Amino acid sequence: MTGEMTALPDIQPGLLKFIKNTNARAPPPSESLVFGRTFTDHMLTIPWSLIDGWKEPTIQPYGPLSLEPSATCLHYAQTVFEGMKAYRDDTGKVTLFRPDKNMERMNTSAARLALPTFHGPALLELIKELVRTDKHWIPSEPGHSLYIRPTLIGTQRAIGINPPTEALLFVICSPVGPYYPNGFKPIALYGTTEFNRAAPGGTGAFKIGANYAVGVLPQKVAANKGYQQNLWLYGPEHDLTEVGTMNMFVVFRKPSGGYELVTPPLDGMILPGITRDSVLTLAREHAAGKSPLAELTKDLEVSERRVTMKEVKQAAQDGNLVELFGAGTAAVISPVDRIGYLGEDVLIPTEADGMGPVSRPIWKELVGRQMGAIDHEWSQFVTK
Incomplete structure (x- = not known):
């Protein structure tokens, strides 16, 4: 009798669960922003396991992650990430700049570290939903944007240099001002x-x-x-x-x-x-x-x-x-x-x-x- 391997589930935007942050804050004044120091009310998390594949994605309040001290990312640097931005124009329209390229590169990085790969358009759909949730955090001043940091880490609870059997993909967002607020400085x-x-x-x-x-x-x-x-x-x-x-x-x-x-x-x-x-x-x-x-x-x-x-x-x-x-x-x-x-x-x-x-x-x-x-x-x- 011949058995066939069943493909593990990929990221499924249709299963998205939303947990509203009941302690939402007002975004700080744009002039006070320091790059990468302020974060929005919500984040996206998607766990993965070798047995179940990609599990239910969740938009939830921004907050600490729960990791075992033996998590492989803490010992063997099983961490990949991306940096991308959302922009708001004068009419209020919000856009992402070439995000498909970020999804391609993140998958390439994940494969290099033997972390799980994913369907880029599916993750991008979820990132867009996260940006919609916290779009009021995008500063309206010229040159400002919302910095987006998708990250994928190995979370297997074992000390040993192997491809992880558990992982976590999460996305956090940070409002940022222009890198050179007072003009270009070489x-x-x-x-x-x-x-x-x-x-x-x-x-x-x-x-x-x-x-x-x-x-x-x-x-x-x-x-x-x-x-x-x-x-x-x-x-x-x-x-x-x-x-x-x-x-x-x-x-x-x-x-x-x-x-x-x-x-x-x-x-x-x-x-x-x-x-x-x-x-x-x-x-x-x-x-x-x-x-x-x-x-x-x-x-x-x-x-x-x-x-x-x-x-x-x-x-x-x-x-x-x-x-x-x-x-x-x-x-x-x-x-x-x-x-x-x-x-x-x-x-x-x-x-x-x-x-x-x-x-x-x-x-x-x-x-x-x-x-x-x-x-x-x-x-x-x-x-x-």
Whole structure:
């Protein structure tokens, strides 16, 4: 007699249970917000087990989780997460920016840690319902948003390095203001040669908690030397990889007078950022003449290739380094004005507003699409 394996249940939005927070609070004044410190009234939780699959999703009051001291996430860093934002436009319409990409990446990260994967559109439907529940927490001021943090952890009650038989997916939300409330302030980077963020075959391409924990000490070292962030360098030629927790872009002036926008390739060490992909898409559309960036008048070449500190330093000396910036969900674009490298500073040009001739028009187009000022398919409707 031949038996067939029955597929375990995936995430089922139709089973959603709602528990209202009876101690709901008024959102704080927007000017008092500090990134990641204030959270909304509700959160989403979805437990999973190897026997039952994904269980009943619940929107419930924000509060502590109940975990056994032996939970595998506490011992073996079985944690993956995402960072995404909900935006409210002038009419009150609420949208999410490219959330399908976050669902794809979260599944890729979960698979890397042998955590359970899920149907991305189903989780996204539940996230939208959570945002609808707490939509009044989204600040109405320009540049503000609701930061959304989906997280998946192993919760099996056993000490042992194995794929967990129990897990918990939860989503929390935090109202946030603009990363640069008083205008763009270029940051100084420390070219880190003492530590590595990632290596080939490792986990640099995945959004897992362990990648960020090991960056705390190098960040302290950089701060003690007078720099805001690390510039992660790799290998004997000091290849540029990432900027702090952001993807990295460099703009070189070409002999023809045009620009080359360069970012390291996705070689297994680089996180495939949603903002990174958005910047590259906008730049390539401009280069192809499909959707020109109005303020960018120079010819633009877009490259995903290796770039070393030797090349950056030489370009700075020759006057061919146009700008360098980080790109990520929190800051969108983060311009850089100097890099501390082997005992000296490599100076990077910035313009009066702190940005550069390539990052500025890309930032304007990107934020316009995020905030709804520019209608585009990247923004998914949530609610009025």
